[in-house]
Amino acid sequence: MDAGKATISGVFNGSRLLEIPFYQRAYVWGEEQWERFLGDMEFVTASKRPYFLGSIILKQASSGNTWSEVSEVRTVIDGQQRLTTMVIFFKALCARIDADRLFERDFVLETGEVALRHGKYDRQDFEKVVSATGREPVEGSSSIVLAYNYFLKNIDPEKVDRNTIKSNVQFVCIDLTEGEDEQQIFDTINSLGVRLTTAELLKNYFFNRENEQAFKECWEDVFEPTAEKREYWEQEVVTGRIKRTLVDLFFDAFLQILVQDKRRGVTTEDKLFYSRTSNLFQSYKDFIGRYCNGDEVEILDNMKAYAEVFESTFDPSCCDADIPLRSRRRAPERADIRPQELDAHPVRALCSKERGVFGRGVRGLRPA
DSSP states (O other): OEEEEEEHHHHSOSSEEEEOOTTOOOOOOOHHHHHHHHHHHHHHHHHOSOEEEEEEEEEEOOGGGOOTTSSEEEEEEEOHHHHHHHHHHHHHHHHHTTOHHHHHHHHBOTTSOBSEEOOTTTHHHHHHHHTOOSSOOOOOOSHHHHHHHHHHHHOOTTTOOHHHHHHHEEEEEEEEOTTSOHHHHHHHHTTTSOOOOHHHHHHHHHOOGGGHHHHIIIIIHHHSSSHHHHHHHHOEEEETTEEEEHHHHHHHHHHHHHHTOGGGOOOHHHHHHHTOGGGHHHHHHHHHHHHSTTOTHHHHHHHHHHHHHHHHHBOGGGGGSOOOGGGOSOOOOGGGOOGGGGGGOHHHHHTBSSSSSSSTTTTTOOOO
């Protein structure tokens, strides 16, 4: 891991492609953030002093995600909103001063591609914005388009200077190698921020730009086919002292089922490691590497059927139900529960309609 101060020109250095994970959450900044950002850029221009815009975390892309046309490829782990806003801001500024060539000089690679590559949810609108010509607003209702139109309308070229901003806006840039744990670094730096869910991490781990069809069949059709279904999986329940989404809860249960398959020969030590909620994403990566020969296809092939069983049997409302007096013994902490003991866990037994998910058959949860 390398960490150090970087200017805008250091981050967008002309030979580096920054890639937002293909299934990363969409750009979500709104007018409140855009107004503050614009005010900050006006302050930088007026003061001509260094201005810290936060930290960004980049990670060297895996060998399967590199392109020979560019010398460096980095995955954006943290900083998506700020980097996206920065590019949109400069695009709008250059449009206001009739200097599209300056935007191309700063943010377009020799291949002709903008140095920030967006994912599935924003790529079309982002490409529409960065390829716009003239001073006319771009049609659309996404946050990407609205941000561009906001800056196009509100930037005063007399109050913002491109060169001054480029020279004085600074980031702390953390550059990770391919093998380093990005979630641990992200959580340490953003201890008060919104933590990426296990589901979001797994989605980006399992899928990329090259397997969109697998994403549709194994993920989108299961967890996100409709707004109603997405709302079901994203609803939160309290387990112990931890608030978790149902999709995260499902992936926890699914892993325990996989771990208990005797044919895999999972060691006792690994079972203990895989039982910790805080390690769930890392546990999946470790489990796939150790016991699936590094091939996640086996996981994906079974995931849909198990998710359907979970959805048909698990009743989230039962998590708030009172525990009968005869069952009120101390519920062990999640980290203290061994997978083989899940049958006997009273809270989990109460949290299912038919004792088929967390009750008598975590090992018995099998698709028909």
